[in-house]
Each structure stands twice: as structure tokens, then as C-alpha cells.
Amino acid sequence: MKNYNLLFLFVVLLFYSCSSDEDSDEILVENNIEIPLSIYQKIYKTTSEIYIEDGFVYINTDGVPDHKSPYFLDTEWENEMYEAYDGTNPFVTSFNLNPNRISAGNIRFKIPVSPKKAQIITETSMGPIGVSLNGVTFYNQYAGGGAPLSNEINSFDQYNGHPAPGRNGGGGRYHYHMEPFWLTKNHGKNTLIGFLLDGFPIYGPVENGQELKSADLDDHHGHSHSTSDFPDGIYHYHLTPDAPYLNGIGYYGVPGTVSE
Numbered sequence: 581m582k583n584y585n586l587l588f589l590f591v592v593l594l595f596y597s598c599s600s601d602e603d604s605d606e607i608l609v610e611n612n613i614e615i616p617l618s619i620y621q622k623i624y625k626t627t628s629e630i631y632i633e634d635g636f637v638y639i640n641t642d643g644v645p646d647h648k649s650p651y652f653l654d655t656e657w658e659n660e661m662y663e664a665y666d667g668t669n670p671f672v673t674s675f676n677l678n679p680n681r682i683s684a685g686n687i688r689f690k691i692p693v694s695p696k697k698a699q700i701i702t703e704t705s706m707g708p709i710g711v712s713l714n715g716v717t718f719y720n721q722y723a724g725g726g727a728p729l730s731n732e733i734n735s736f737d738q739y740n741g742h743p744a745p746g747r748n749g750g751g752g753r754y755h756y757h758m759e760p761f762w763l764t765k766n767h768g769k770n771t772l773i774g775f776l777l778d779g780f781p782i783y784g785p786v787e788n789g790q791e792l793k794s795a796d797l798d799d800h801h802g803h804s805h806s807t808s809d810f811p812d813g814i815y816h817y818h819l820t821p822d823a824p825y826l827n828g829i830g831y832y833g834v835p836g837t838v839s840e
């Protein structure tokens with residue numbers, strides 16, 4: 581008699597394990613994206629060719645912006661690239677040039693080409709959390725020590741970036757915490773601006789003619805729908821003018837790595 585019960589249990593388990601394939605279609609659509617090289621090639625300022633290998637895209641950059649900045653003062657690029665702060669950054673109330681100056685790095689991103697929703701959330705760390713179209717790094721919503729950015733914002737230049745402090749370990753690495761004005765001015769406020777380390781794309785602050793706010797997005801600072809680059813739909817982050825600007829509680833997917 582016991583053997584019959586076991587056989588019955590086995591048949592029931594078999595039935596459920598087969599039928600669950602159909603139920604998981606919805607999850608598979610979201611996790612079935614493979615981003616083509618042509619989309620990564622929108623990143624136009626790199627130090628070597630972008631390539632894909634074993635499920636990862638490799639993007640190498642020196643992190644030096646292709647736009648002018650007051651932070652090129654006293655650097656090797658000063659003659660061509662220095663431009664005094666021009667008063668146009670709407671987030672800056674009283675511009676304060678920080679003591680750091682732009683330097684070139686050797687920043688190597690290894691990012692999954694099939695980004696997937698993570699089962700366990702990974703928080704972003706200090707330092708680079710993503711890459712923008714001009715090869716400049718994105719940082720998260722915090723200043724050093726996990727403090728809010730509020731005091732640092734006055735050191736953002738007219739393109740909304742600034743260099744990190746220190747001589748080593750990222751010293752002088754220029755980065756954006758918020759909308760890169762140079763890119764949204766040249767490419768549009770509603771287009772692809774870069775990628776976070778987990779492989780999900782970053783879009784500008786405007787969608788369907790409306791400027792988004794953090795409240796329009798989920799806790800990671802994104803949502804899913806189709807875009808011109810991804811007609812079948814994809815999860816993506818948006819830059820917003822209000823905190824946390826780019827990412828909230830951590831990566832939506834499993835992050836790749838960045839090294840220098």
C-alpha cells in the first residue's frame with residue numbers, strides 16, 4: 581500500500597514540474613534579453629574596442645570627459661578643455677570648485693550582456709557603478725561616508741560632474757551622480773545614456789514628453805517597458821532631478837565588475 585502512495589506522489593510531482601514550464605513564460609521574457617554589440621557601441625569614447633565574450637561585454641575607458649570643465653585647470657588638457665564655471669547648472673546654488681583635478685584612469689567594465697533580475701539585492705558601492713556614453717563613470721547617490729550629496733552638489737560643474745578626491749584609488753576620476761547635461765543635450769533627454777554594472781540600461785529623465793520623478797519608478801529607480809533600442813521591452817533605470825537620481829536600494833540585476 582505504501583508503494584502505491586509513493587508512486588502517486590511521484591506522478592503528481594512529475595505533473596507539476598512539467599506544467600510549471602508554461603507558467604514561467606512571463607519571467608522568461610524579462611530574463612531572455614541579450615543586448616547586441618551595436619547598442620554598446622553607442623558608448624563612443626573608449627580606450628579600446630568594445631567586445632563581447634562568454635556572456636559579458638568589456639568596456640575600457642580612461643574616464644576623461646569629452647566636454648569642457650573648470651576641473652581641467654592645471655592639467656595637461658587645460659589649453660583645449662578648460663572652461664570656467666558658467667553659472668548654468670540648475671542644481672548648483674553657489675559654485676565651489678573642489679580641490680581635485682581631472683586625471684586619466686584605466687577603468688575596465690565587465691558587464692553581463694543578458695541582464696537578469698537578481699534574487700538577492702546587491703547595494704551599489706562607492707566608486708564607479710556604471711558607464712555613460714562618453715566613457716565617464718556614474719557614481720551612486722552618496723558622498724563619502726554614505727552622506728547625502730547635498731553639500732557636494734555645489735561642486736558640480738556646468739555639465740553636472742566633478743572629479744573624485746585623492747591621488748590614488750580613483751583620485752581625479754571625473755564622474756556623474758546625476759543627469760550628464762552634455763549627453764542629454766546632444767543625444768536627447770529621452771534616450772539611452774549608459775549602463776549600470778548589472779547590465780540594465782540607463783535612460784534620460786524624460787519619457788513621453790514628461791519629466792519623470794523618483795516616485796514614478798520602483799525602489800531600484802527603474803521600470804520595464806519597450807524602448808526604441810529594445811522594442812520587446814526591458815527593465816531600465818531613469819535619471820531623475822530628485823534624489824536618489826539614478827539608483828535607489830541597489831542593483832535590479834546581478835552586477836558585473838569594474839576594476840582599475
Ligand SMILES: [Zn+2]
Nearest residue numbers: 719732755757
Ligand atoms: Zn562625487
Ligand SMILES: [Zn+2]
Nearest residue numbers: 787803816818
Ligand atoms: Zn522608462
